[in-house]
Amino acid sequence: MTVSDKPTMIEFRDVQKYYGDYHALRGINATIKAGEFFSLLGPSGCGKTTLLRTIAGFEDISSGAVLIDGKDAAQIPPNKRPTNMVFQSYAIFPHLTVEQNVGFGLRRENLSKDEMGRRVGEALEMVGLKGFGKRAAHALSGGQRQRVALARALILKPKVLLLDEPLSALDKKLRENMQVELIKLQRQVGITFILVTHDQEEALVMSDRIAVMFEGQIAQLDDPETLYRRPKSRQVADFIGTMNFLPATAHPTSDGGFDVDVAGLGQCHIPADQAPGAATGNGVNVGFRPETLTILYEGQQPTDRETPGTVEEVVYYGDMTYYDVKLDGVAEPVRLSMRNVPGRPVLDIGTRTRVAWSPSALVLFR
Ligand SMILES: Nc1ncnc2c1ncn2[C@@H]1O[C@H](COP(=O)(O)OP(=O)(O)O)[C@@H](O)[C@H]1O
Ligand SMILES: [Mg+2]
Secondary structure (H helix, E strand, O other): HHHHHHEEEEEEEEEEEEEEEEEEEEEEEEEEEEEOOEEEOOOOOOOHHHHHHHHHHOOOOEEEEEEEEOHHHHHHHHHHHEEEEEOOOOOOOOOHHHHHHHHHHHHHOOOOHHHHHHHHHHHHHHHHOOOOOOOEEHOOHHHHHHHHHHHHOOOOOOOOEEEEOOOOOOOOHHHHHHHHHHHHHHHHHEEEEEEEEOOOOHHHHHOOOOEEEEEEEEEEEHHOOOOHHHHOOOOHHHHHHHHOEEEEEEEEOOOOEEEEEEEOOOOEEOOHOOOOOOEEEEEEEEEHHHHHOOEEOOOOOOEEEEEEEEEEEEOOOEEEEEEEEEEEOOOEEEEEEEEOOOOOOOOOOOOEEEEEHHHHOOOOOO
C-alpha cells in the first residue's frame, strides 16, 4: 500500500493560531495518513511545535479544525486523545528505575503486577532495552534515556506518536544511529509518527512525507525525493541541502515547458515538471544541486553539455570533495561535489577545468 491509499489519521483544516497579536499558524491545511512517518521541518520559530501541540491538545487553536481519526479534536479532551508525546530524554525521572519510568503512564490503569510487568517488558524490548528494567534512570547514557522516553510513550499504545526534536540533544553519531532505530521502530509498531525537526537531513532520512514550514505556513508538502529534486520555491530549495542559482531568461513553449538562456551555461529546454513554480521572462533563476555537476578530467567526454571554468575553492571531506568553480562569464562561483575515487586527483585552486552538466537536472524558479 502506498501512503496515498492509507486512511487519514490527522487532518488540519485552515488552522489559525494567534498568541495575542502574533499570528503563529496562518492557515494550515494538510492530511497525515495512518502509519505514516511524517515530519514538520522548518527554521526555529516557524510554528512546528505549536502545530504538533494542537494535535496533542496542549494548544487551543484560534479557528479552523484539527481532526484525529475522523473526529473533531475540539470535542476530545487532551487525556482522551489517541496520541502521545515523546519529550526529550531529560524529561524522565532520574530517581526512579527504568521500569518505574516506563510503567509510569499505566499507574492509573489498575493492572495486575504480572500484566504490568509484561507490558513494561514488551515496551523495553521494543526500544532495545530488554534487561535494563532494574537500572536507575540516572545511570543511563543519553541514548538510553531517549529510549526510556520512547518506551514510556509507546506503552500506552497510542495511534499517533508525537516527537518534538527528540534527538537534538544527542551527539552526531548517536543521533544518526537513533534515526535508523526510530525508522525501524515505526515500521515495527506501524503507528503514525509525527516528528518535529529543524534538521533537513534528519527529515530527509526518516520521513515518508515532509511539510516544510516558514512563518506559520506550509511552503511545500511532499516526499523527500520530490522536495529535494523539485522544490517549488527558492526558499524551500535553499533550506533543503545546497542549491546553486544562476540568473536566466525563460520563454514558455507549447509543451508547457520553457526555452531558457542561463548565464554561463547557455540555451536549453526545461520541461514543465522541472518548473513547479512556473516562471517566465527576464530575471528568473535556474537552480541545480552540487552533485549534478561533474568535473571532466583529461580525455573525458561529457554525457550531455560542458562549460569551462576555474577552480576557486576546494574542501576535502575524505569521501567527497566540494569545489567552488567560477564558470566563464558568471560572477558568482557554483558549488559542485565529486566522489573521491582512486585515480581521480583532487584539483588545486586555480586549475582550469571543464564542468559537465545536464538540462535534466535544472529547476526553474521565479
Ligand atoms: N506560549 C506562547 N506565547 C507567545 N508566543 C509563543 C508561544 N509559544 C510560541 N510562541 C511563538 O510562536 C512562534 C512559533 O513557535 P514554535 O511553534 O515554538 O516554533 P518552532 O517549534 O518552529 O521553533 C514563535 O515566534 C514563538 O516565539
Ligand atoms: Mg519547536
